[in-house]
Amino acid sequence: MTEMSSAPTVLVGAGNMGGAMLAGWLDSDTDAGSYIIVDPSPSPTVQLLIDKHGLRHEKAAPSDVEAAIVVLAVKPQMMETALPALTGMIGDDTLCISIAAGTTVSTIQSFLGDIAVVRAMPNTPAMVGRGITGAWANAAVSPAQRDAADRMLSVTGPVEWVDEEPLIDAITAVSGSGPAYVFYLAECMAEAGRRAGLDEDIAMRLARATVSGAGELMRRSDDPAETLRKNVTSPGGTTAAALDVLMGGDAMQDLLTRAVAAAKKRAGELAG
Missing domain, CATH: 1.10.3730.10 (ProC C-terminal domain-like)
Structure with missing residues (x-):
């Protein structure tokens, strides 16, 4: 799943939606060592996955990692607390995928710098592998990064890409809600x-x-x-x-x- 680089994929937030995505990645990728879970209190389902696959789990963002991909799956109201702690994991080629409703790319970049960001909106049927996700990529996202994001998001259902960030609000209103x-x-x-x-x-x-x-x-x-x-x-x-x-x-x-x-x-x- 992280074919772009040998650097890890870091999942920040291990609740229901983050857990659904993690389960899909593990089903399609046997290299469990390429994932790091950052959450002070993972959901019981995610904890089972951590234990079963021997995943690295951190309660706070690790300082010894530069991530290939950071997936932001925390609640929107927690973003301003979570983002500053992630700066040490961000490199020049890091891709950030955010599934937090209402959190703009400019907000993410205000904390993490001018990085590649995909803003995505999955919906709750993702938890049974029947979701659909709308996504938008900023100009910094390379074709390889967009392909990687598409693979990661599509483990819970099809992905529909739009050309303008404001359309994510419409996707939120139709399929997200x-x-x-x-x-x-x-x-x-x-x-x-x-x-x-x-x-x-x-x-x-x-x-x-x-x-x-x-x-x-x-x-x-x-x-x-x-x-x-x-x-x-x-x-x-x-x-x-x-x-x-x-x-x-x-x-x-x-x-x-x-x-x-x-x-x-x-x-x-x-x-x-």
């Missing part, structure tokens, strides 16, 4: 089923299976979502009656458009 929208859809479907007379537990099981099953069908199909929707909708049938409500006056589209706009605006605010 998007799983919560889908979970809320399942909640609403289950509550609607309960109000229609179903037992509460049955309604939730129906909603969960329907949402996850529809997602899997869409993943396996080459047809666009619109075609899949139309395939389920018989003219004058029950689905058509429901869609008349959801699509009438673009009700659902308008609601989601406003929701995504609100999330994008908030992402921009967090970025300062």
